[in-house]
Structure formats: C-alpha cells, structure tokens
Amino acid sequence: MRHTVKITATLAAAAALTLGLTACGSDSGSDSKADANAPLKVAASPTPHADILNYIKDNLAAKEGLKLEVKEFTDYVLPNTATEDGQVDANFFQHKPYLDDFNKKQGTHIVPVVNVHLEPLGLYSHKADDLSGIKSGATIAVPNDTTNEGRALQLLADNGLITLKDGVGTSATLADVEDAKGLKFKELEAATLPRALDEVDAAVINGNYAIEADLKPAQDALALEKAEGNPYANFLAVKEGNQDDPRVQKLAKLLNSDEVKKFIEDEYEGSVIPAFGAAS
Known part of the structure; x- marks a missing residue:
C-alpha cells in the first residue's frame, strides 16, 4: 500500500514566507549529517x-x-x-x-x-476541432509563469496563430506579440488551465496538467511541441x-x-x- x-x-503563501525568513541565512552546501x-x-x-x-x-x-x-x-x-x-x-x-x-x-x-x-506542451480546445477553428476574436489561455508563458507563445507562433518579434524565442511575453491576428489572451496559473477550457476558446496546457485532466496530448492537442531539440x-x-x-x-x-x-x-x-x- x-x-x-x-x-x-x-x-504556498506560508512556504514563501518561510523561504523569505530562511533564505538569507541558508547555506547552499550539503547536509553532512544526512543518513x-x-x-x-x-x-x-x-x-x-x-x-x-x-x-x-x-x-x-x-x-x-x-x-x-x-x-x-x-x-x-x-x-x-x-x-x-x-x-x-x-x-x-x-x-x-x-x-x-x-x-x-x-x-x-x-x-x-x-x-x-x-x-x-499542447494547445487544447473544447470548441475547435483543429487549428483552423481558432478564429479572430478567440481567447486563448496561457500559463502566467515566465518560462511557460514564453514557451506557450512560441508554440502558438510555430503554428501560425500569432507572430512574435524577431529573436525573442521562448523568453517571449505578451508584449512581444507583434501580430496577435485578432486573438485575445488570458493569463492563468498553469494548474488551473484545464479547468478553464470551457471558459475560453483554447488553452496552452503543460503536459502533466493535461494528463491529470484526462487529456491525451498525443491525441487531443490541436498543436504539440516537438521533442527534437x-x-x-x-x-x-x-x-x-x-x-x-x-x-x-x-x-x-x-x-x-x-x-x-x-x-x-x-x-x-x-x-x-x-x-x-x-x-x-
């Protein structure tokens, strides 16, 4: 069992407070007494x-x-x-x-x-069957943490849904969206994105949260990151x-x-x- x-x-709030109180005095070395x-x-x-x-x-x-x-x-x-x-x-x-x-x-x-x-990382929707169903005026939810938002925007750009400024890559923010092509964006905590699928037209969801929500990335995603590189x-x-x-x-x-x-x-x-x- x-x-x-x-x-x-x-x-989370309590942990963050604990970190704030202890980080200044923390030692980055190992615990030599570890059993x-x-x-x-x-x-x-x-x-x-x-x-x-x-x-x-x-x-x-x-x-x-x-x-x-x-x-x-x-x-x-x-x-x-x-x-x-x-x-x-x-x-x-x-x-x-x-x-x-x-x-x-x-x-x-x-x-x-x-x-x-x-x-x-994948793009999912309860309203569109494929990428052509993501029309101008649609709202797409993306993760609100720095690295995963950039990653999400890069996925959208790689699939022609938006255009990003040259060179920003996966460090992109919403301010780097050069052409949103009529799309709107909603920034949400990554863990909540699967639950938001009924409230938005599509959402870019981390793989672990997609699986927890009974989504099958290899089958259900309208667009999916490539593994190579x-x-x-x-x-x-x-x-x-x-x-x-x-x-x-x-x-x-x-x-x-x-x-x-x-x-x-x-x-x-x-x-x-x-x-x-x-x-x-």
Missing part, C-alpha cells in the same frame, strides 16, 4: 512525476537498497522551497528554464541531477551540494533505467517521452 503525502497549493540509510524524500507533481517515482518505489527501489518517500505537490513553487529548506531531499517536477528563473527570483540554490522525460526535459533536482548523496545517485540511476523507459512508453503512449541523460 502506498503512503503518499499530498500537499496542496493552499500552503544514507534514511528514506529519500522527493517532492513531485502528481502526474507523471509521482507516478514514475511510485513505480520505482514499488518495483525497483528495494533492489538498490533505496527507501523512497514520495510527497505530492500540486503547484510549481512548493517543491523548490521545500527542497531549499530541507523539508524534502529532492524534487522532480520542473525543467531547466523554469528552475533558472526560480533560482534567480527566489534566491534558491536548486540544481539538476539527471534528465528523465519530456512533457510536450526541446530544452524542457524534466529532471530530478536537489539543493546544491547534495548531488553526491548516495540515495540521490541511486534514484538517478533508476530514473534512467530500461525499466522506467518502458514504464513511461507503455503508460503514456507518447504523451510523455523519455529524455534520459545528464542534466546541465
């Missing part, structure tokens, strides 16, 4: 991250002598603040552009360990200095194993794509 702890986004035999506590988004971790916990961890404790978080802030202040040992939910932006803005010291998978691989991350924790290294090895690759391919059928390798 799984004992997975769920922590909701309602604690190599203690359970490794990992914060993760429910799907697919916690699903992958629970597969490892139930099927692979014991063989490596790893005790794994999975803590589910439903937002994109708490996993990093909890890792920074030591509530958890690691997290698994984010990509490098998001982490770089978070560390810069929050003064945290989180670093990637190993890449695991890619969740292609994509910088948004999701990875295992820790506080700087903890990369060599033996427990972390065991989990990194398992996350890049043949067994996990098969689990991802069988479970998500192209909606989540293995993207193994060293994270930089």
